[in-house]
Amino acid sequence: MSKSEFVYVTYIRTTADKLWQALTSPEFTKQYWFGVESRSTFTKGAHWELVAPDGRVFDKGEIVESDPPRRLVINWRHQLVDEMRAEGPSRCSFDLEPQGETVKLTIVHGIDVAESKLVKGVSNGWPHILASLKSLLETGKALDRTDKLPG
Amino acid sequence: MDEVFRALADHSRRQLLDRLHARNGQTLSELCDGLAMTRQAVTKHLGILEDANLVATLKRGREKLHYLNPVPIHEIGERWIRKFERSRLDALSDMKRALEDRDE
Numbered sequence: 078m079s080k081s082e083f084v085y086v087t088y089i090r091t092t093a094d095k096l097w098q099a100l101t102s103p104e105f106t107k108q109y110w111f112g113v114e115s116r117s118t119f120t121k122g123a124h125w126e127l128v129a130p131d132g133r134v135f136d137k138g139e140i141v142e143s144d145p146p147r148r149l150v151i152n153w154r155h156q157l158v159d160e161m162r163a164e165g166p167s168r169c170s171f172d173l174e175p176q177g178e179t180v181k182l183t184i185v186h187g188i189d190v191a192e193s194k195l196v197k198g199v200s201n202g203w204p205h206i207l208a209s210l211k212s213l214l215e216t217g218k219a220l221d222r223t224d225k226l227p228g
Numbered sequence: 229m230d231e232v233f234r235a236l237a238d239h240s241r242r243q244l245l246d247r248l249h250a251r252n253g254q255t256l257s258e259l260c261d262g263l264a265m266t267r268q269a270v271t272k273h274l275g276i277l278e279d280a281n282l283v284a285t286l287k288r289g290r291e292k293l294h295y296l297n298p299v300p301i302h303e304i305g306e307r308w309i310r311k312f313e314r315s316r317l318d319a320l321s322d323m324k325r326a327l328e329d330r331d332e
Contacts, residue, residue: 082253084295086284185286204302220306 079187
């Protein structure tokens with residue numbers, strides 16, 4: 078078990094295929110993920126990066142597991158903030174489970190560092206990103222303030 | 229959202245959420261430790277919190293770990309707090325504008 082770990086669960090009225098596409102296509106992610114593009118081929122071993130609208134790479138890493146449209150695991154290393162970068166790789170998994178008319182999305186983000194600044198920083202963002210993703214898939218509209226970086 | 233409010237409307241359940249907030253990823257035994265509640269009562273409360281999606285569980289080997297899921301609380305914040313805060317701030321700026329206009 079990781080020393081710092083957060084779990085996020087949300088139920089979205091959609092299909093696993095659509096949710097997978099929303100998580101793995103830059104055109105989709107920039108609509109609900111503060112404007113960032115999640116770029117990769119999303120196959121095992123592939124390079125992955127999270128790119129801001131101004132071209133800065135916030136995070137990068139590799140795809141550790143990819144089983145569309147069920148499970149995705151990313152080896153996730155922060156790039157911008159020194160003290161977060163120094164913590165080394167974190168691991169973020171996405172599990173998609175169809176349940177009736179919804180898909181249960183479970184995100185687990187953890188790192189082997191106690192009191193991790195990275196995981197704590199990310200934990201402020203995930204609930205709002207997920208709320209916006211849910212809104213985008215269920216109503217066709219993302220939430221305000223999630224199409225670009227705050228501030 | 230009814231389920232979330234019902235789950236939160238209980239001191240013992242809020243106490244369990246506070247304990248998970250202080251340390252995420254605990255087993256049932258760890259959560260029971262130091263609480264003036266029977267293991268059975270804690271199990272029941274955790275079940276209600278899990279049904280409301282306020283607590284998520286993960287299996288790690290033979291252990292079942294409990295995590296605080298912040299997503300529903302965030303949704304309450306957006307739906308029931310931020311919305312009203314915004315209108316109050318708008319009201320304040322309207323009042324400021326009205327008062328300043330009168331001064332002129």
